[in-house]
Amino acid sequence: MRTIKQQHRAISAPIDDLVTYRALPTRAVEHLDPFLFLNHHGPQTYPAPNRGLPFGPHPHRGFETVTFILNGDIMHQDSGGHQSVIGPGGIQWMTAGSGLIHSEISSDEFKRTGGPLEILQLWVNLPAKDKMTAPHYTGLQEPEIPTVSLDEGRVLVHAVSGEWAGTAGAVQPLADVQLATINFQAGGRLSLSIPAERTIFFYTIRGRLRVNGQETEARQLVEFNYDGDELQVEASSDAVLLLGHARPFGEPIVAYGPFVMNTEAEIRQAYQDYQAGKFGVWQG
Template identity: 60%
Template sequence: MRADALTARTVQDVFPAIRDDIADLHTWRALPTEHVWMVDPFLFLNHHGRQVYPRNNRGLPFGPHPHRGFETVTFILEGDIAHRDSGGHESVIGAGGVQWMTAGSGLIHSETSSDVFKKNGGPMEILQLWVNLPARLKMTQPAYRGLQQEDIPQIADAGGALVHLVSGEWNGHRGPFTPLLDIVSMWFTLSAGQQFSLSIASQRAVFFYVIHGSVVVNGRTVDARHLATFADDGEQLHISASADAVILLCHAEPLDEPVVSHGPFVMNTHDEIRQAIADYQAGKFDG
């Protein structure tokens, strides 16, 4: 079917991210909030920064903590992240890079700033997205992969968008990450007046968050630090930038399964949550 014959998806609503600072880290939480709990299978998004750290700073405050039952995807727009986990993975990923971690059956990790960043300071902006795993994959083997900016394809669209393709297929290109689920994830930039269109099957859930700027998507304005939700009544998204904009866009099939969460654990039942806590306290996440 030709793109011009596709039906535009209806924008159901637009919700603001909620200011929720963590220590001295400026944080806006786009999901979950009192307005929207999840966009199945997307569970959580924290937008940290943009802020400028001084010299001799303490860096990011995320010391060792556990996860089970989902995946974390971290987009480093500015600054860096020093990652370590109980599976033996360790890296420092800089601006423009991405980390994809499968917590699966259980992993303890820390996300701090590199010694260089803590010494020199500088701008920092990071987004972390949590993606749920289905019951059949909750206890999968933990895994981690971090890629630098040069490993993430940057594709110029005819309408002027610059697409950073992280996973899945778009316009004949494939992202470097291969998630456990069929997830298309990207962030892209538009200058004021530029446009970008793409087709997404109507049964797939769309995660659409404006990081900077302002856009009109299918006739609805979405400003910076706002999340748009969509009906499943069409396949086409048409985006035009009212001001220079950066957008995070992901889509996937909904899992349509029960979700029970408790802090860093996301499972299907309360018993599984209790088991996760017991396993963590018994040291079973320690590799």
């Protein structure tokens, strides 16, 4: 079995009136190559009316954002002309690539009526060869994401990317990154074989789990060693897990604000390109 190196508790990092816990990066863990960043927004209930999410227009280059909407919604718009409103159970996969501007705010309906909100956003690095690829966006509602039922229905795997129990995920990304959200009923069990050289991303969203002999709970990120290929998970309560794995790129990571590149010179170029209007024109 893969051994556990350390567990990291997400830190409180509120943004305006948005309850936020940051699981990555923290003082204890900078990144889990190629996974760079995870913010867990909520759970909370917004009143009616409300201002909604605070993520107005901002640029990105050099990586991908994967957003999981558990409750509430997100209205996406970007300088590539993409627009969508994604509701509970849906995901957004945005390849920033060479650069674009986007906003992620609440729909007019949510701002009018309020309600429960819980959203996770994960940043996944791109390898150097793909950092300047053309930007791309995919927004999918819950029914568009394949679900795999395991352990007599006590484990439901929502296959976001890659392949899970022989089922292809909804998105096939540039790099071999496998991601899923997994719902467990208490007592549900999941066994997976993940090659030892791959980085595992294991973040408990809700509930309590036991993984490879250790207990973990909501808002904890489990960091694994690279020494085994077996993963065994058992739910101590009803639980929701964000699980991913990928081969680490092993490349230099230089991150500054909304840009993630391989050198400081590339970061400077990103700022110059953004200021020169090369990330597209914002039509908000």
